[in-house]
Amino acid sequence: MNKDFWHNAWLSGKIGFNQSEPKQLLTKYFNCLQLQPGDIVFVPLCGKSIDMLWLLQQGYKVLGVELSPIATQAFFKENNLNFQITTNSKFTVFHGQNITILNGDFFNLSHIQLENVAAVYDKAALIALPPQLRQQYAQTLINLLPPKIKMLLFTIVYPQEQMNGPPFSVSTSEITQLYKDKFTLDILEYIEINNIPPHIAAKGLSSYNEQVNYLFN
Numbered sequence: 715m716n717k718d719f720w721h722n723a724w725l726s727g728k729i730g731f732n733q734s735e736p737k738q739l740l741t742k743y744f745n746c747l748q749l750q751p752g753d754i755v756f757v758p759l760c761g762k763s764i765d766m767l768w769l770l771q772q773g774y775k776v777l778g779v780e781l782s783p784i785a786t787q788a789f790f791k792e793n794n795l796n797f798q799i800t801t802n803s804k805f806t807v808f809h810g811q812n813i814t815i816l817n818g819d820f821f822n823l824s825h826i827q828l829e830n831v832a833a834v835y836d837k838a839a840l841i842a843l844p845p846q847l848r849q850q851y852a853q854t855l856i857n858l859l860p861p862k863i864k865m866l867l868f869t870i871v872y873p874q875e876q877m878n879g880p881p882f883s884v885s886t887s888e889i890t891q892l893y894k895d896k897f898t899l900d901i902l903e904y905i906e907i908n909n910i911p912p913h914i915a916a917k918g919l920s921s922y923n924e925q926v927n928y929l930f931n
């Protein structure tokens with residue numbers, strides 16, 4: 715999955731992953747992070763996810779990073795949120811009230827941008843990446859996140875040979891392996907999905923399961 719793949723997805727509107735309502739499993743499990751109002755939630759590969767609006771409405775601050783300027787602009791415009799833009803050498807930075815979205819490449823993040831983050835919300839970020847990039851992605855988080863940090867991570871599990879990602883199937887053992895240097899994994903729920911999302915069902919999967927992962931240290 716190179717950058718062109720994602721730029722093209724946004725340009726052509728092939729964004730089946732985008733949801734119009736906050737993810738129910740987010741609203742069900744977010745409290746396990748035990749955050750305080752005003753804490754900063756980092757949302758990697760955030761797209762224009764409505765989940766960020768939900769987080770704002772709960773009183774948290776949001777820091778997103780997203781490759782596509784189309785997605786970033788759409789998030790602010792579609793939710794009638796004011797924003798200002800600044801630029802630095804790596805990112806175009808969209809500043810709204812209690813929310814900042816860094817428009818650019820996740821792999822260009824630096825320590826200072828994540829130093830005040832209290833938690834990570836990963837929805838369709840790790841699973842958007844092929845195996846080798848998943849390693850780089852997890853290692854980048856491990857290297858850049860502050861020492862005390864928690865993460866809510868949604869993954870999916872399906873027979874990978876039946877479909878090319880994204881989204882990719884990510885096993886529990888892979889999650890453990892990717893994050894073992896910083897986190898302990900607790901699986902909060904494993905759900906066998908009967909109503910496979912249409913953009914995925916079309917690819918002919920025999921099974922599709924969603925896993926809710928809590929990572930802490």
Ligand SMILES: C[S@@+](CC[C@H](N)C(=O)[O-])C[C@H]1O[C@@H](n2cnc3c(N)ncnc32)[C@H](O)[C@@H]1O
Nearest residue numbers: 720731759760761763780781819820837838842
């Ligand atoms: C599967 S989508 C999920 C978006 C969002 N999390 C959601 O659930 O709606 C993956 C997103 O990652 C973005 N992305 C892919 N590679 C990226 C990178 N290297 N840096 C920043 N964003 C990236 C894509 O543009 C896309 O919006």
